[in-house]
Amino acid sequence: MVVKEQKVAVVTGCSTGIGLETCMLFARSGIHTYATMRDLSKAGLIKKIAEKEKIPLKFIEMNVNKDDSVEKAFENIFDEGMRIDILVNNAGFGLFGALEDLLITDIKKQFETNLFGAIRTIQQVLPVMRNQRSGNIVNISSVAGYIGFPTSSAYVSTKFALEGLSESLAYEIEQFGINIILIEPGVINTNFVKNIMIPDNTQPISSSILASSSPSTSPTVISTISNTHPDNPKYQREITQYARVVDSFLSHYYPAMRNAPDPKEVARVIMKSIQRSVVSNKEGVNFFRYPVGEDAKLYAEAKKKMSDYELHSFVAKRTIT
Numbered sequence: 054m055v056v057k058e059q060k061v062a063v064v065t066g067c068s069t070g071i072g073l074e075t076c077m078l079f080a081r082s083g084i085h086t087y088a089t090m091r092d093l094s095k096a097g098l099i100k101k102i103a104e105k106e107k108i109p110l111k112f113i114e115m116n117v118n119k120d121d122s123v124e125k126a127f128e129n130i131f132d133e134g135m136r137i138d139i140l141v142n143n144a145g146f147g148l149f150g151a152l153e154d155l156l157i158t159d160i161k162k163q164f165e166t167n168l169f170g171a172i173r174t175i176q177q178v179l180p181v182m183r184n185q186r187s188g189n190i191v192n193i194s195s196v197a198g199y200i201g202f203p204t205s206s207a208y209v210s211t212k213f214a215l216e217g218l219s220e221s222l223a224y225e226i227e228q229f230g231i232n233i234i235l236i237e238p239g240v241i242n243t244n245f246v247k248n249i250m251i252p253d254n255t256q257p258i259s260s261s262i263l264a265s266s267s268p269s270t271s272p273t274v275i276s277t278i279s280n281t282h283p284d285n286p287k288y289q290r291e292i293t294q295y296a297r298v299v300d301s302f303l304s305h306y307y308p309a310m311r312n313a314p315d316p317k318e319v320a321r322v323i324m325k326s327i328q329r330s331v332v333s334n335k336e337g338v339n340f341f342r343y344p345v346g347e348d349a350k351l352y353a354e355a356k357k358k359m360s361d362y363e364l365h366s367f368v369a370k371r372t373i374t
């Protein structure tokens with residue numbers, strides 16, 4: 054049961070990474086936190102920690118791709134009290150590969166989670182936040198929410214969309230004292246690479262780069278066209294025509310993940326951003342952006358200062374040359 058006056062938070066995608074660290078930090082700070090995840094069997098370890106530390110952390114099943122799962126999760130949360138102070142839209146994954154190699158159905162899956170998932174939860178919390186005339190909606194975007202990167206067009210599109218949605222929504226909800234916060238991490242050391250989806254004709258490139266940078270990680274392979282061929286059932290689609298650019302990009306990206314900041318750093322920025330937004334809202338400001346990590350800060354500065362042409366060359370030099 055929520056203690057009166059206690060802040061209440063809902064975080065999506067808490068099984069690993071940024072979501073896990075955020076729900077732990079919230080609960081350890083005394084915020085009554087609903088850690089949601091699509092597979093509750095992954096909650097084992099944090100459940101044990103929460104019980105041991107006696108922190109206010111509850112676990113709720115929520116698959117952000119599904120209307121009924123999101124509705125049911127919020128019904129359970131609202132049964133305990135009609136208050137939500139913080140929503141963190143964190144659940145997400147990356148679909149990588151050249152656009153020509155991707156199937157529309159896979160691109161739709163990418164939007165289903167990274168964009169529509171966030172819209173579903175926002176629509177659930179808005180009536181409650183409007184009623185209480187306060188609230189913080191934190192959307193986990195990315196450096197890929199304001200800069201396009203090679204072989205990342207599907208992922209980048211979802212994060213640009215999330216940024217546009219957040220910027221627009223801020224005008225609608227400021228009258229109700231609700232804040233929108235965009236968190237824009239650069240590369241962060243989580244399971245993100247392990248959970249990346251990659252088309253089959255790109256997978257061999259990805260695997261060999263990964264084998265040399267992190268042998269224990271293998272991304273999900275998707276078959277964007279059938280692996281079968283009328284003459285030869287073992288036929289595999291030829292390697293992507295975009296091999297050079299994919300190879301260069303992943304050769305920069307995968308090793309960067311090894312030395313990247315810990316997801317705890319993102320959780321700390323989320324916490325600070327909420328504390329600051331509460332103060333700023335009293336001065337009439339309700340929309341905020343926070344890059345996380347040196348790479349994200351560098352790119353954010355570059356985006357502000359450079360012409361489109363300069364920015365294109367800057368990104369190319371750092372990623373595919």
Ligand SMILES: NC(=O)c1ccc[n+]([C@@H]2O[C@H](COP(=O)([O-])OP(=O)(O)OC[C@H]3O[C@@H](n4cnc5c(N)ncnc54)[C@H](OP(=O)(O)O)[C@@H]3O)[C@@H](O)[C@H]2O)c1
Nearest residue numbers: 066068069070071116117143144145195240241243244245
């Ligand atoms: N790591 C980075 O470099 C980085 C950089 C910028 C932004 N981000 C963003 O940060 C967020 C978190 O990523 P992460 O780095 O922490 O990666 P992660 O360790 O792979 O965590 C992703 C989380 O999202 C969950 N998820 C995926 N699809 C879901 C669905 N349909 N419903 C509910 N949960 C779902 C995963 O659950 P399962 O365990 O069930 O798969 C997992 O808990 C993502 O939005 C990502 O785009 C990451």
